[in-house]
Amino acid sequence: MSRIATFWVWGVFGFMYLPIAMILLFSLNASDVMAFPLRGFTTQWYQAILADARLGAGFVTTLWVAFPVAIFTTFFGAIAALALTLYPMRGRGVFVVVLLLPFIVPRLILAVSQLIFLKEMGIDRSLWTVIAGQSILILPFATLIIASVLIRIDRRLIEAAADLGASRWSSFRRVVLPLMSNGILASWVISFVLSSSEYVLTAFLSGREQPLSVLVASDFRFNISPSLNALAVLIVLGNIALVVLAESIRRRSGRKT
Amino acid sequence: MSQPVDKIGNWLALPVVAALTALCLAPLLILFVYSFFQVDFVTILHEPTFANYAKVAGSETYRGLIARAFGSALLVVGITAIIGYPVAWFIAKRVVAAKSTFLTLLLVPLYSGDLVRIFAWRVLLGAEGAVNRSLMWLGVTDTPFGGLLFSPLATHIALTYNYLPFMVIGLWLAFESLDDAWTEAAADLGAPAVDRFRRVTLPLTLPGLIAGGLMVFVMVAGDYLTPQLLGGASGITIISAVNDLFGTAFDWPLGSAIAWTMLAILMLCFGVGALAIRRSSFISEGT
Incomplete structure (x- = not known):
């Protein structure tokens, strides 16, 4: 029973990583055709991507969008998570539904x-409209990440601070904020990742300046080349590094409390 | 659970509610208003009418596309439930130390974004791709299957891939709160494995199954990119119809009406699902 389950789990994880392994393989393959058998090792596709000025500009645009988006979603996510957990508000149920709406709506x-x-x-479309649109889309994720850290905070710490005469503000600043800081960091990183890989909303709301995802999508529709593999691998590796960073930060906060 | 309601909480929530109103609720409301307008060549007539909804209800094409979207969603919910159930059980009950590593590993491919994942499936499923080559090597076929990519099959494989982690997370949460004493007691009382699963484990993990299924259902029904880029001719979905009406076809009111029809059905599903979760967790707490 347990052995079958082990095989099953290995199979499922294999399935989840098969596509990533495949693009990694072909991104290093010395052939124009993405097919087996492999033709030998090359880094030419990576060089082509890194030398592409249009994609480079798109990457910079992506950063210009992702930084503010991550700041907005983390700030709003933090106050939303606080209103849901430590400082319970009125009408929490309705609030949760509205908060999840951007996630439910296609x-x-x-x-x-x-x-x-x-x-x-x-209002004309610009990077600001992309930032606003993405922020509302990513807000539910940021809220969940920070709330998952907040619900693990021991309430007795806050009560103790109050008993010792700390004001609301100083107990927040000196007890709650340090304990939630890892959640804030994790939320910022995950929001950054989600923003940089978002496409549909970005394509609709962006004006003349187009982030990387929009540029990649048009390449992807019209000329598929192995250099796209290299680009995809770079995106995946960058995102994996950031997500692992965020997760380790978030988990460290779990151990401390 | 009953905590004192905090005035500060209300003030904290206020800016969030304002942002959600401005960037999500208000746009959806305007979309709703548009769904009652009419379009005359290139101008939008601001005279309220139900004609667009009548058109959606009366059109066999749109009705068919809506039915297909929810059919696909149900199918993917079923597939991800079957694949994900053992995985969730394994992570909750068999993994001891590395639980969060397993969960993180499961979620990591999600963060690479829709485009990258779809691109990878294109490489895998193409005529010269890895799947075809393996099939030929195994002697299943001599010529590559050209129909592997750009087919409903490709779409549903990628949809399963995209949303499986959400199902596993939902189920995992249910398994985490499942007390092993119940299944042990059933075993001690002589219930065979099949009955233990059917009458103890399954009912107790039902809230997680519904929660995971609801997430997958909503996301599959609303997925635009995956069918569009992997489905070929079958990639025309109700969502892509909305996209066309806002783009080339320039009929924003009809597009809005279709969009709101979808939203209404999705919200109804969500409401029913939330009720079902509440009832099923009531059952599992009551026993």
């Missing part, structure tokens, strides 16, 4: 509704 429908909204308001 992304394309959210994108077109925001597009109509911009048109009605007479």
Whole structure:
């Protein structure tokens, strides 16, 4: 029983990593055709990607979007998580539903509704509209990450601070904030990753300056080349590194409390 | 669970509610208003009408596409439940020290983004791709299957891949809170394995199954990119129809009506699912 389950789990994890392994393999393969048998080792596809000025500019645009998005979602996610856990608000149930709405609504429908909204308001599309749109989409994730750290905080610490005469603000600043700081960091990193890989909403809301994901999507539709493998591998590795970083930060906070 | 309601909590939530209102609720509301407008060549007539909803309800194409979206969603929920159930059990009950490593490993491919994942499946499933080559090497076929990519099969493989982790997380949470004493007691009382699963484990993990299934269901029904880029001719979905109506076809009101029809059905499903979770967890707490 247990052995079958072990095989099953290995199989499922294999399935999850098979596509990633495949693009890694072909990104180093010295052939224009993405097919077996492999033709030998090359780094030419990576060199082609790193030398591509258009993609380089797109990457910089992605960073310009992802930094503010991660700051906004983490700030709003933090106050939302506090209102849900340590400082319970009125109407929590309704709040949770509204908070999850950007996650439930199909992304394309959210994108077109925001597009109509911009048109009605007479706002032109720019990087700011991308930042606003992505922020609301990623907010549920940021809130969940920070809330998952907050629910593990021992309430007695806050009560003790109050008993010892600490004001609300100083107990927040000197007890709660240090304990939630790892959650804040993890939320920032995950939001950054989610923002940089977001495509549908970004494509609808971006104006002339296009982030990397939008540029990649048009390449992907019109000319598939092995250098796209190299780009995909770089994106995946960058994201994995950041996610592992975020997870280890978040987990460290679990051990401390 | 009953905590004193905190005034500060209300003030903290206020900016979040404002942001959600401005960037999500208000746009959806305007979309709703648009769904009652009409379009005349290139101008939008602001006279309220139900014509768009009548068109959606009366069109066999749209009805078919909506039914297919939810059919696909149910299918993927079923597949991910079957694949994910043993994985969730294993992580909750057999892994001791490295639990969060397993969960992180499961989630990591999610963060690479839709485009990268779809691109990888294109490489895998293409005529010269790894799957075809393996099949030929195994002697299953002499010529590569050209129909592997750009088919409903490719779409559903990728959809399963995309949303399996959500199902596993939902089930894992249920398994974590499942007390082994119940299954042990059933075994001591002589219940065979099949009955233990059917009458103890399954009912007690039902809330997780519904929660995971609900997430997968909603996300598959609303997925635009995966069918579009892997489905070929079968990639026309109700969501891509909305996209076309907002783009080339320029009929925003009809697009809005279709979008709101989808939203209404999804919200209904979510409401029913939430109720079902509450009832099933009530059962598992009550026993």
